[in-house]
Amino acid sequence: MLKIAIGQFMQESHSFTPIDCSWEQFHAGHIYRGEEILTRMASNKVEVAGAIELAREQNLEIAPLLACNAVSSGYVRADVFEDLLGDLLGRLEAQLPVDGLFLALHGAMVAEGDEDASGTVLAAARELVGAGTPIVASLDLHANVTEKMIAASDGLVGYHTCPHVDLYETGAAGMRLLLDVIRGEVKPVTGYCQLPLIAPPENSVTLEGPFREVMEIALAYESHPKVLNVSVFYVQPWLDLSDIGCSVLVVADGDQQLADAVAEKIAEAFWRRRRRFYVDLTPLQEAVRAAVSAPKGPVILADGADAPSGGAPGDSPAILSALLAAGVDVDTLINIVDPAAVDSAIKAGIGKEVSLRVGAWSSDMWEPVKIKGRVLQVSDGAFRFTGPGYRGREFHRGRTVVLQSGTIFLQIMERPVFQGDTALYTSLDLDPREAHIVVVKTPSAFRVDYGPFAAQIILVDAPGATSSNLKSFNWRKLPRPFYPFDEIDDWRR
Ligand SMILES: [Zn+2]
Structure with missing residues (x-):
């Protein structure tokens, strides 16, 4: 019987808010440990529940680790991040060997002194389980995806909706991909394009407007037999980081060229609409x-x-x-x-x-x-x-x-x-x-x-x-040129 470790470590960071992310922000959300994850989350409509449900349907052994989710806030305090990461890794180590690891992440978590805390979580988990154990993570549509996150995982899958109504389905999709990898049915490769672009959140909705068009173009590629999963990330915009931007991520089966080509096509469609993401407020x-x-x-x-x-x-x-x-x-x-x-x-x-x-x-x-x-x-x-x-x-x-x-x-x-x-x-x-x-x-x-x-x-x-007036903030680290602060013709850097 396959044994699958499941965990969650989520927070969405903000560079300009007066609120730090301490224990209080996690307690405003939740911190569940071990079996508590199964009793408190399995009936919810969230990623971990989708992953658990699929694992249960297939009679797999579930090793619940740590599930924590803070209310969005500033950077996670270094000691809080270390404590929670240590807890997650300690629980994972105690469960080894496992056949695979599923993690629900936000993807726009920054810790004090660590711009890419989600990448750090994945890299630390990778180090612990080794190269031969598959890891798949789910991400929020507002994730800031990095090369480090891609390198440390076998596949990343993002929500397809905003408002986010497909958390459960994204968790299930991630678990399905993980199981396919474990069983040797697919060999995932990732195509990734990052755009020098941030945009106001009002227009990250997929109900109507330009981002709906981008998402429709993106999701049409999922019908390709070798495309396993497509995600488009409308990054959390208030992040003053040196590595940031909206991005496209395509997971394909063994065909890197295909993954890259599809990601580029979607990135181009996203970029062409950049002026339409700016909203008129009353x-x-x-x-x-x-x-x-x-x-x-x-x-x-x-x-x-x-x-x-x-x-x-x-x-x-x-x-x-x-x-x-x-x-x-x-x-x-x-x-x-x-x-x-x-x-x-x-x-x-x-x-x-x-x-x-x-x-x-x-x-x-x-x-x-x-x-x-x-x-x-x-x-x-x-x-x-x-x-x-x-x-x-x-x-x-x-x-x-x-x-x-x-x-x-x-x-x-x-x-x-x-x-x-x-x-x-x-x-x-x-x-x-x-x-x-x-x-x-x-x-x-x-x-x-x-x-x-x-x-x-x-x-x-x-x-x-x-x-939404992004130009009103005091940006220091954001790479330039960057839209909407600079006019750029080609998104490729
Ligand atoms: Zn979001």
Whole structure:
């Protein structure tokens, strides 16, 4: 019986956020060890679950190692990275010999002093299992793929969707490739092209627009009998690294020339569309006016500039402040991170009127906003995503309160968490379907869960750590020339 080791080590880094990645950011997501992975993750709709399910169908022995996933943030603290990597490797060593290793990685993880932490994880695993044991890893669509990652693995497979709704399927595809390699049915080779390009996340969606076209062109190649897997990576853009860029990765069976040629063709199609990835956002005041006066709700105000999924602190009061200034009189759901305000509200107690200053907790980029209201609800903040894609994934936003101020229902939490799923509100008995305005702090992830019932979606131009105005950041390491900072005709360097 084949024995397959399974692990996960995920975090998406951000070079400009005020939030470091420490233990707290992993605890806001999860750290599962050994058998806990099987009990806590196997029924979720995530990569590890897809891999486990396929292994179970084939009656294989599963060796669960470590599964950890942080909320997006700054670079992983060196000691935290070393501890988690040591834990993963120690568990792998204890399970040796294994026939293969499946790892779920993000691919845009940076640790202090290590630009390519995902590559380091793969290289360390390779060193431990040796050249003869196949390793396959899954990656997020926003991965920053490197030569080191490719060299250390037998194959890398990325999500094909954004919003990401194919985590489970990507995990299963990775496990299928791994098993085919172990059984000698395929000999994977990888074609890889990196583009000198980063682009705003609003247009990384595969539901419509230029990136959908690129993905369709790419996926058509998967019908070629020798093409095993095709991935296109729309890299996390707020990474000031010396080796970065959107990329294309093609895994073919034994035919390097084919893999290279297909990767080039897709890279060319991606590059030709580069100007179309830039988005028009609606100025803040105009967005709020349009939402308040909309004939019908829910109007989704997407604050992509304060998106915890991209690594922002979630504490921007920009939209809240504009709503208050506009005297909003329609039911509005909004949220903000502010541990001190949570503490004050909890000390006052449910049903009590309080006067708080909220937001701008992590930096002095903004002024906090004064708001008066009644404490409606107090929660421990733990919840699970219920929508497609990440279904079952646990988040811990810390102690959380709901404050009602007129028609505004303000969720105040201690820690930032991902916002793409309606469970952020429904877990607190707030129904986005019934509200006139719903504020979500994400550029695109909300489209799948909110899209079907949204009367209107407005992408708001607000300031913040995950602003789409990429030229506004202070880039130091990014290689030049690089688009959109420089005009370049040929993407090949
Ligand atoms: Zn992503």
